[in-house]
Amino acid sequence: xxxxNSENNRNKQRQQITQFIxxxxxxxxxxxxxxxHAEAAMSGEGFKTYLEFRDLVVECESFNEVIxxxxxxxxxxGGNPDLQSQLDELTARQLTLAIHASLKFxxxxxxxxxxxxxxxxxxxxLNDLHRMKKSLDNERLQGKVDEAALEDQxxxxxxxxxxxxxxxxxxxxxxxxxxxxxxPQEFKL
Numbered sequence: 001x002x003x004x005n006s007e008n009n010r011n012k013q014r015q016q017i018t019q020f021i022x023x024x025x026x027x028x029x030x031x032x033x034x035x036x037h038a039e040a041a042m043s044g045e046g047f048k049t050y051l052e053f054r055d056l057v058v059e060c061e062s063f064n065e066v067i068x069x070x071x072x073x074x075x076x077x078g079g080n081p082d083l084q085s086q087l088d089e090l091t092a093r094q095l096t097l098a099i100h101a102s103l104k105f106x107x108x109x110x111x112x113x114x115x116x117x118x119x120x121x122x123x124x125x126l127n128d129l130h131r132m133k134k135s136l137d138n139e140r141l142q143g144k145v146d147e148a149a150l151e152d153q154x155x156x157x158x159x160x161x162x163x164x165x166x167x168x169x170x171x172x173x174x175x176x177x178x179x180x181x182x183x184p185q186e187f188k189l
Contacts, residue, residue, distance in 0.1 A: 006077075013074045014083070020067045021086050027063065028090050028097075031056050035101045050105045051121070054128060057098045061131065064091055084140070092144035095135055102129065103152045106159040122160075129156060 031053070038053040064087065071084050102125065136145060136153065 010074070010078055013070065013077070014080055017067060017070050017074065017080065017083050020063070020070065021083060021090070024060065024063050024067060024087075024090055027056070027060050028094055031060055031094060031097055035097045038101055039104045047121075050101070053101060054098075054124070057094065057128070060094050061135075064094070088140045088144055091135065092141050095132055095141070095145055096149040098128070098132055099149050099152045099156060102132075103156045103159070106156055126160065129153075129160065 034049075034053040034056055038050045041049045067087055071080060071087065074080055075084075106125070132153070135141065136150070
């Protein structure tokens with residue numbers, strides 16, 4: 001009886017994780033659509049669309065974390081390597097989409113005058129890129145992220161370094177509360 005109950009719990013956990021992975025796959029497909037939409041809308045409106053895309057990236061990352069914790073718990077009770085592999089593939093796809101969109105976005109804004117609020121976007125982008133870099137360094141994802149995405153990641157880092165050199169005012173943390181009162185700061189790369 002105890003063995004049957006334990007087996008039932010494992011099956012129930014596996015079914016739940018499988019459903020979560022299916023939902024994450026749907027969100028990743030949606031992320032793909034948002035990435036294409038954000039890239040196509042690179043204009044004043046594209047700025048907002050890109051930020052909405054990045055919000056969905058963060059949502060997917062959070063959902064990944066929930067699923068990963070469930071997988072780690074189930075691993076103690078027998079594991080599900082096939083489900084871990086599916087999650088890793090989705091994670092790699094999400095990283096590839098995020099890196100590629102980030103590169104397109106940074107190239108776009110590097111060519112334009114940036115409006116007020118640019119500092120916030122760059123700080124957020126730096127934070128997001130740091131998280132993506134940590135994910136890329138994860139042993140489970142080695143070999144699952146294609147070389148083009150890794151090259152895009154290097155390009156994104158290069159563009160950010162150029163922006164940091166040419167627009168240090170974006171990273172000045174003085175008078176953060178006064179941002180709304182200040183006149184719009186613009187810079188051109």
